[in-house]
Amino acid sequence: MARLTVRDMWKAKLEGRPVPARGPAVVSLQRPPFVGRVLGIDPSLRGTGLALIEFVPGRPPLLLRCQTVRVKPRVPLAAALAEIHRAVTSFVVGQDLRHVALEQTIYVQNFQTAQILGAARGAAIAAVALHERPVFEYPPLRVKQAVVGAGHASKEQMARTVMALLGHGRPLAPDEADAAGVALCHAFTWRE
Numbered sequence: 751m752a753r754l755t756v757r758d759m760w761k762a763k764l765e766g767r768p769v770p771a772r773g774p775a776v777v778s779l780q781r782p783p784f785v786g787r788v789l790g791i792d793p794s795l796r797g798t799g800l801a802l803i804e805f806v807p808g809r810p811p812l813l814l815r816c817q818t819v820r821v822k823p824r825v826p827l828a829a830a831l832a833e834i835h836r837a838v839t840s841f842v843v844g845q846d847l848r849h850v851a852l853e854q855t856i857y858v859q860n861f862q863t864a865q866i867l868g869a870a871r872g873a874a875i876a877a878v879a880l881h882e883r884p885v886f887e888y889p890p891l892r893v894k895q896a897v898v899g900a901g902h903a904s905k906e907q908m909a910r911t912v913m914a915l916l917g918h919g920r921p922l923a924p925d926e927a928d929a930a931g932v933a934l935c936h937a938f939t940w941r942e
Contacts, residue, residue, distance in 0.1 A: 756899045766807035783807050786848030789841050790933030792925050793871040796821050798834050799925025803933045813916045816926040831873040838877035850878045851936035854887045888935050896935035
């Protein structure tokens with residue numbers, strides 16, 4: 751019998767099939783697979799990543815749209831926050847969006863950086879809240895564990911795994927890959 755990989759187990763889970771155990775037994779899923787569209791957001795003032803992914807049982811996740819919101823350094827804070835708000839709104843409006851998943855900020859070097867990241871997160875969350883969509887937040891360690899299987903995976907390993915799970919041909923920008931990872935984490939771990 752061939753060695754069973756974590757990727758094989760995730761594939762079975764996404765397709766709504768029983769997840770084979772690493773031994774001869776078969777483990778049935780305790781919950782149905784996530785169904786619907788998730789907007790993943792990796793917030794940052796100068797490079798916010800957005801990824802809209804659709805989850806349908808029996809099919810791999812489908813990346814519908816992604817974008818990195820680039821804001822030049824010379825743009826004032828208020829204008830940068832408005833740009834983030836507009837971009838997130840464009841992903842929410844007109845979509846049959848079920849949930850929004852956002853990466854939490856865990857550690858920053860200094861107080862000013864924390865304030866700036868908090869403002870960027872606030873602009874994204876406000877755009878979602880104005881359209882009454884539920885927001886779920888995940889720490890980076892949990893995102894990496896859910897997607898790659900290792901909490902201390904590199905950004906490159908995370909991006910490769912995200913692209914493999916999505917069956918995406920072209921490489922995603924780093925912020926877009928992170929946003930897609932957050933959306934995948936939500937679908938893999940969310941409980942009703």
